[in-house]
Amino acid sequence: xxxxxxxxxxxxxxxxxxxxxxxxxxxxxxxxxxxxxxxxxxxxxxxxxxxxxxxxxxxxxxxxxxxxxxxxxxxxxxxxxxxxxxxxxxxxxxxxxxxxxxxxxxxxxxxxxxxxxxxxxxxxxxxxxx
Amino acid sequence: xxxxxxxxxxxxxxxxxxxxxxxxxxxxxxxxxxxxxxxxxxxxxxxxxxxxxxxxxxxxxxxxxxxxxxxxxxxxxxxxxxxxxxxxxxxxxxxxxxxxxxxxxxxxxxxxxxxxxxxxxxxxxxxxxxxxxxxxxxxxxxxxxxxxxxxxxxxxxxxxxxxxxxxxxxxxxxxxxxxxxxxxxxxxxxxxxxxxxxxxxxxxxxxxxxxxxxxxxxxxxxxxxxxxxxx
Numbered sequence: 001x002x003x004x005x006x007x008x009x010x011x012x013x014x015x016x017x018x019x020x021x022x023x024x025x026x027x028x029x030x031x032x033x034x035x036x037x038x039x040x041x042x043x044x045x046x047x048x049x050x051x052x053x054x055x056x057x058x059x060x061x062x063x064x065x066x067x068x069x070x071x072x073x074x075x076x077x078x079x080x081x082x083x084x085x086x087x088x089x090x091x092x093x094x095x096x097x098x099x100x101x102x103x104x105x106x107x108x109x110x111x112x113x114x115x116x117x118x119x120x121x122x123x124x125x126x127x128x129x130x
Numbered sequence: 131x132x133x134x135x136x137x138x139x140x141x142x143x144x145x146x147x148x149x150x151x152x153x154x155x156x157x158x159x160x161x162x163x164x165x166x167x168x169x170x171x172x173x174x175x176x177x178x179x180x181x182x183x184x185x186x187x188x189x190x191x192x193x194x195x196x197x198x199x200x201x202x203x204x205x206x207x208x209x210x211x212x213x214x215x216x217x218x219x220x221x222x223x224x225x226x227x228x229x230x231x232x233x234x235x236x237x238x239x240x241x242x243x244x245x246x247x248x249x250x251x252x253x254x255x256x257x258x259x260x261x262x263x264x265x266x267x268x269x270x271x272x273x274x275x276x277x278x279x280x281x282x283x284x285x286x287x288x289x290x291x292x293x294x295x296x297x298x299x300x301x302x303x304x305x306x307x308x309x310x311x312x313x314x315x316x317x318x319x320x321x322x323x324x325x326x327x328x329x330x331x332x333x334x335x336x337x338x339x340x341x342x343x344x345x346x347x348x349x350x351x352x353x354x355x356x357x358x359x360x361x
Contacts (some may be wrong), residue, residue, distance in 0.1 A: 030175075
């Protein structure tokens, strides 16, 4: 189960990173903080860097070193126009998928209703036959 | 690096970055430096934010949350695939395997002999496979040439006392059959070479798997040692 959760997270992480950068630019650590939220999700922080470098290579994000008021400079990431486009498309697709999962949850109820409807129909037909 | 940490914390951070650099071998120098700088920045930000406990606990906690260098460089499984793509030489793996068997794994002489035996077997298998493929190709080409000569002028072969496969009494028909057999031989040889590429990839992959595990175990042991040193 642990492994399954990891896999699922990894797939969605890329989309989540694009989503975070869609609204504002982030440096690595602030991105991690935003992603993990109120600590509901434990994230191995380092895993974002391979993803960030891949996204940069694909031209979806750009980066820039900016001096920090305290400590070493930070590398800020932001979406390119292509990145924004990609996020919108992926996000739409993701929403469709989540709706699908919700539907799967509802399914038993629907099926039950349909069965009952069929039963009623059969009963009616029998009555009609009589 | 700029001096933002106390000496002991700085030491731990530098140790981590050194290990990170080891995992970045083969990357372009510029990318390497940039990622190291970025991870340093990450460590700093994380260290500053967390203010519970003493310094050493904090920095170890920060590095723990960041994950091992293998995770910063690439996600778990894909590292094996990446190094495969980079065309690492098989001999290097064998050498590394023997070295680890000698110094890294506490198996003793018996274990070493066992591993060495397996390695020798694998090498011998690969060697004989390629020799077979090579001789099929060479044999195929030579047979082809001989068959063509046989059709053109059977007397030449007789003059040099070269015996060729004689399937039929008619030299032309025999030559044609010879050509077909030769081409099949050569094609089989080439096919074996082509197949060998995948076999090597598979073997390389098999070798890289245990090595990843050994590497991970070493990293873990190292971190534990660092931890016990500062506790």
